[in-house]
Amino acid sequence: MHIFTMGYVDFSMEMPLFQHFENEWITFGVFFVFIFFLIGIAEFVRSKLKWGPETSRKMVHVIVGIMVACCPLIFRSNIQPITLAAIFIVVNATALNIDAFKGMHDTKRKTFGTVYFPIAFLILAAFFWEKPITLILSMLVMTFSDTLASFVGEHEKKPLKFRLWVDEKSLQGSAAMFLSTTLIIYVGTDFFAWFFDAAFFLPLEVLIGCAAFTGMAATLAEAASNKGSDNFSVPIVTAIAYETYLINYSHGSLPALLTWTLGSAVIFYAAYKVRSLNGGGAVAAFIMGIFIFGAGGFQWITPILAFFILSSLLSKLGKKSAETTQKSSNRDVLQVLANGGIPMIIAIVNFFQPFDLAYIMFLGAIAAATADTWATEIGFFSKKDPRHILNFKTVIKGTSGGVTLLGFVGSALGAGTIALIGMNWLNDFPIHWIVLAGFVGSFVDSILGGSIQAKFTCSACGKETEKRMHCQMHTSHAKGFKWLDNDGVNFVNTIVGVLIVCMLF
Numbered sequence: 420m421h422i423f424t425m426g427y428v429d430f431s432m433e434m435p436l437f438q439h440f441e442n443e444w445i446t447f448g449v450f451f452v453f454i455f456f457l458i459g460i461a462e463f464v465r466s467k468l469k470w471g472p473e474t475s476r477k478m479v480h481v482i483v484g485i486m487v488a489c490c491p492l493i494f495r496s497n498i499q500p501i502t503l504a505a506i507f508i509v510v511n512a513t514a515l516n517i518d519a520f521k522g523m524h525d526t527k528r529k530t531f532g533t534v535y536f537p538i539a540f541l542i543l544a545a546f547f548w549e550k551p552i553t554l555i556l557s558m559l560v561m562t563f564s565d566t567l568a569s570f571v572g573e574h575e576k577k578p579l580k581f582r583l584w585v586d587e588k589s590l591q592g593s594a595a596m597f598l599s600t601t602l603i604i605y606v607g608t609d610f611f612a613w614f615f616d617a618a619f620f621l622p623l624e625v626l627i628g629c630a631a632f633t634g635m636a637a638t639l640a641e642a643a644s645n646k647g648s649d650n651f652s653v654p655i656v657t658a659i660a661y662e663t664y665l666i667n668y669s670h671g672s673l674p675a676l677l678t679w680t681l682g683s684a685v686i687f688y689a690a691y692k693v694r695s696l697n698g699g700g701a702v703a704a705f706i707m708g709i710f711i712f713g714a715g716g717f718q719w720i721t722p723i724l725a726f727f728i729l730s731s732l733l734s735k736l737g738k739k740s741a742e743t744t745q746k747s748s749n750r751d752v753l754q755v756l757a758n759g760g761i762p763m764i765i766a767i768v769n770f771f772q773p774f775d776l777a778y779i780m781f782l783g784a785i786a787a788a789t790a791d792t793w794a795t796e797i798g799f800f801s802k803k804d805p806r807h808i809l810n811f812k813t814v815i816k817g818t819s820g821g822v823t824l825l826g827f828v829g830s831a832l833g834a835g836t837i838a839l840i841g842m843n844w845l846n847d848f849p850i851h852w853i854v855l856a857g858f859v860g861s862f863v864d865s866i867l868g869g870s871i872q873a874k875f876t877c878s879a880c881g882k883e884t885e886k887r888m889h890c891q892m893h894t895s896h897a898k899g900f901k902w903l904d905n906d907g908v909n910f911v912n913t914i915v916g917v918l919i920v921c922m923l924f
Contacts, residue, residue: 437493447499450486451506457482477566480536484562487540491551497544504541508534532647536561539654546771547658556607557658560600560637565653568596568641584699584752585645596641601634604661625673629664632680636660636706643702643752656706659767663713666770672716679712679720686724695731699752707755707763714770715778718844722782722837723762726789729836733796757909758788761917776924779848780917782841786834786853787860787916791909793833794861798826808865819885819905820869830861856919864912872908873899 440446461479490500511533540558547554572578572592579590605626621629640656641649667676683705691701704727712720761784769777795817798805804813805821814821834857838850875884875894885905887894
């Protein structure tokens with residue numbers, strides 16, 4: 420039998436273990452200076468030994484990773500670690516901008532990993548401080564497994580390369596990521612639980628399963644990355660996957676979670692094969708589904724699964740003309756997160772800290788995403804060209820801000836479908852509020868899409884598009900806010916859906 424932590428261990432010894440100064444701000448000052456001292460040594464060694472940019476960056480990555488992973492053992496409060504993370508976000512962003520601290524930032528490729536890293540640590544320190552083992556293991560995975568995956572991929576003579584999003588990866592590097600993460604979770608869980616004398620015990624097969632489950636999630640997060648975003652996604656996904664597995668085990672719902680994991684792998688692989696999702700989109704949807712199901716079971720996964728399946732079918736039914744500016748139905752990582760990110764966050768927050776409005780807010784977000792998608796897909800069948808929502812001029816189908824009467828009907832049908840699904844688990848709640856939330860969210864989406872959403876011009880074909888890439892080339896910004904693309908507008912749409920149900924309640 421192996422000791423089981425659940426992330427809620429009653430420690431037999433007082434935390435922190437190593438507190439050399441009574442005032443934690445003195446500890447913080449010493450800790451802060453020591454980190455910069457180590458970074459300075461790395462910078463000196465890099466310049467003297469003429470190390471390549473990737474080697475020196477990895478060394479700093481490991482040094483800082485080990486240091487911040489030790490924070491729960493040094494600090495009683497999370498105020499100092501959060502402050503440390505905030506400082507490093509500013510310092511790293513500034514250094515990246517002015518090309519300073521080359522030992523940390525100098526790479527062969529453009530990456531924001533040194534900024535993503537402290538952002539991830541800030542989130543873990545803010546929300547997982549009471550689960551120190553989870554925090555420590557997540558940072559160790561980021562520190563060692565991610566570094567090992569990169570090292571193996573770079574030094575493999577015949578790497579089997581693939582690309583799920585933007586960053587190119589190798590199968591050998593992903594294998595190293597999975598094996599090392601699994602080992603860290605297995606050994607770390609057993610060691611820390613024994614070290615802290617936890618009161619629960621975990622069967623060997625469950626411990627192995629937890630390690631492999633977390634390793635799988637972390638590996639997929641590392642594989643689907645863009646310009647170093649794995650420095651953010653790996654520790655966050657590791658922490659949530661680890662807690663999801665152990666809490667479902669403690670609640671007796673682990674068989675259902677594992678069954679869903681296998682079933683959803685089949686579902687999203689099929690979606691990839693029929694081009695409803697690209698590789699990165701399939702991975703993002705798979706992880707999102709695991710977290711939502713792990714947080715709430717069938718009650719929570721059914722509405723968002725219905726949104727995905729029914730919307731994909733509608734996309735396949737419509738024959739899109741070559742003139743449409745609409746984004747492809749082959750959804751990528753950002754499109755998946757734009758529509759499902761807010762619902763996933765609500766589900767995860769409610770998983771750890773249940774609150775009354777959680778499921779209503781969840782349905783409001785999905786209703787808005789469904790209403791917007793169905794408005795576009797069903798509106799495409801309108802015999803009349805859409806009109807711009809602000810100036811009422813005729814526009815081509817698929818143009819953001821273009822609306823039709825049939826599209827409004829589709830919007831109401833989409834939101835209503837989600838409301839009817841949610842009604843199975845709601846008692847005496849006016850489901851028309853969810854319909855209204857979805858419809859209003861879709862309406863706001865059209866207004867934003869027709870006004871401030873970014874538009875681009877393709878230098879190859881000269882067409883206006885919503886895409887940053889067109890004809891396999893980067894497009895040039897034409898109008899609207901450059902940072903607010905179609906995915907950003909869809910994300911706002913789901914937030915509006917949440918806000919509307921909260922206001923109505």
